[in-house]
Amino acid sequence: MTTNTRVLIRNLPKEKLAVTDYEVTEAPVPAPGNGEVLCQTLAIGVGAGARAGLQGSASYAGAPQTGIVMNAQTVSRVVESRAPGFVAGDLVICGSGWQAYASHPEKTLTKVPAIEDPAHYVGALGTNGLTAYFGLLRCGEPKAGETVVVSAAAGSVGHLVGQIAKLKGCRVVGVCGSDEKGARLVADLGFDATVNYKDGDFRAALKAACPDGIDVYFDNTGGDVLGAVLFRMNTFGRIACCGVVSQYDTSNPAGGPRGVPGLLVNKRIRMQGFLVFDYVADYANARETMLGWIRTGALRAEQDEYQGLAQAPAAFVDLLAGGNFGTRIVRVAR
Ligand SMILES: NC(=O)c1ccc[n+]([C@@H]2O[C@H](COP(=O)([O-])OP(=O)(O)OC[C@H]3O[C@@H](n4cnc5c(N)ncnc54)[C@H](OP(=O)(O)O)[C@@H]3O)[C@@H](O)[C@H]2O)c1
Structure with missing residues (x-):
C-alpha cells in the first residue's frame, strides 16, 4: 500500500540549522474531504526564506512549531478530486511542504498549464x-x-x-x-x-x-x-x-x-x-511574460537539484551555507 512520506520539524534550531532538526516519517495518504483535492508532490522549492519561518517572531509566517510537516511551495499532480474545478492529472502549485501527498481545499490551489519541466513552477514561475x-x-x-x-x-x-x-x-x-x-x-x-x-x-x-x-x-x-x-x-x-x-x-x-x-x-x-x-492580482500575466523569456532563451532559470524527500533537510542546510546556484529543488516524483 502507498504511504505518505513526510519530513517533520523535530527541533527548532537554537543556532545553525542541522539535518537532525528533521525526521522522516510515514503516514497514511490523506483522503480528500468534500471540496478538497489530493495532490502528489512532484518537486519542492527549497529557499532561505523558510529558515526565517523557524525563527518565529521575525517572520510574517507566525510562530514556528515542532512535529509538523516542514512548509514549502510545491508543484503537484492531482491524484483525486472532490472539487468541481479539478480532475486527476491536473498540474497545480500548492503548499504541500516536505511530503509526498497532501489534500488541499480547492481555493488554495493554482492550476497551471503543463510545460517542459513542471519544476519551474517552484522556481522562475513560482x-x-x-x-x-x-x-x-x-x-x-x-x-x-x-x-x-x-x-x-x-x-x-x-x-x-x-x-x-x-x-x-x-x-x-x-x-x-x-x-x-x-x-x-x-x-x-x-x-x-x-x-x-x-x-x-x-x-x-x-x-x-x-x-x-x-x-x-x-x-x-x-x-x-x-x-x-x-x-x-x-x-x-x-x-x-x-x-x-x-x-x-x-x-x-x-x-x-x-x-x-x-x-x-x-x-x-x-x-x-x-x-x-501584494501583487497576486498580476501573477498570471507575470508568469506568462517569464515563461516567454524562458522559451526564447532571454532568461535562464537555473535549477540546482536534490533527489528524494529524505534529502530535503540536507538540501536546505547546504543552501543556507551557500551551496546553491539558482533555485534549489528537491525532485520527489516524475
Ligand atoms: N519579500 C518576499 O515576498 C519574498 C519572497 C520570496 C523570497 N524572499 C526572500 O528572498 C531572499 C532570497 O531568497 P532565495 O530563495 O532566492 O535565496 P536562496 O536561493 O535560498 O539562496 C540563499 C543564498 O543566500 C546566500 N547567503 C547565505 N548566507 C548569507 C549571508 N550571511 N550573507 C549574504 N548572503 C548569504 C547564499 O549564497 P552566497 O554563496 O552568495 O552566500 C545562499 O545561496 C531571501 O531573503 C528570502 O527570504 C522574499
Whole structure:
C-alpha cells in the first residue's frame, strides 16, 4: 500500500540549522474531504526564506512549531478530486511542504498549464520568480542605463533579478559569496560584474564595480552588504527590501545598518519592503511574460537539484551555507 512520506520539524534550531532538526516519517495518504483535492508532490522549492519561518517572531509566517510537516511551495499532480474545478492529472502549485501527498481545499490551489519541466513552477514561475519580477520592476523601478545591484545574486530570486534588470537595459552587479558563483553569473547569465562579499576588501571592490554609484539595490541579505551598499547609493536611488538572509540562520539577528535614516534623507533614497503576495492580482500575466523569456532563451532559470524527500533537510542546510546556484529543488516524483 502507498504511504505518505513526510519530513517533520523535530527541533527548532537554537543556532545553525542541522539535518537532525528533521525526521522522516510515514503516514497514511490523506483522503480528500468534500471540496478538497489530493495532490502528489512532484518537486519542492527549497529557499532561505523558510529558515526565517523557524525563527518565529521575525517572520510574517507566525510562530514556528515542532512535529509538523516542514512548509514549502510545491508543484503537484492531482491524484483525486472532490472539487468541481479539478480532475486527476491536473498540474497545480500548492503548499504541500516536505511530503509526498497532501489534500488541499480547492481555493488554495493554482492550476497551471503543463510545460517542459513542471519544476519551474517552484522556481522562475513560482513565488521566487514572481518575487524577482515584482520586487525589481514595481519596487525598484529600474530605468535603462541605471546601475542595479542585487545581493544573494546566485540564489533563486537573485539570479532572476539580475537577468530581468539586463532585459530592461540596466548595468547589473551581483553580490555573492564565492568567486566561482560570480564567474558563472557573468559568463552564463550576462551580469556585468560581481563582487564577493566574503572578500576582506568588499567595500572597495563594490566601489570599483559601481563607478557611477548605485541606482537600484535589490536587497536579499540585509546585514553588512546592505550597510556597504547604502553608502554607494545615488540620489533618488531605490532599495527594494526583499529579505534578510544574512540574519536567518541564527537565533541572534544583528541590528540594522548605519546611515538610516540620515543617508536616506540627504540622498532622497526610497527604501521599501515588499511581499510578493501584494501583487497576486498580476501573477498570471507575470508568469506568462517569464515563461516567454524562458522559451526564447532571454532568461535562464537555473535549477540546482536534490533527489528524494529524505534529502530535503540536507538540501536546505547546504543552501543556507551557500551551496546553491539558482533555485534549489528537491525532485520527489516524475
Ligand atoms: N519579500 C518576499 O515576498 C519574498 C519572497 C520570496 C523570497 N524572499 C526572500 O528572498 C531572499 C532570497 O531568497 P532565495 O530563495 O532566492 O535565496 P536562496 O536561493 O535560498 O539562496 C540563499 C543564498 O543566500 C546566500 N547567503 C547565505 N548566507 C548569507 C549571508 N550571511 N550573507 C549574504 N548572503 C548569504 C547564499 O549564497 P552566497 O554563496 O552568495 O552566500 C545562499 O545561496 C531571501 O531573503 C528570502 O527570504 C522574499
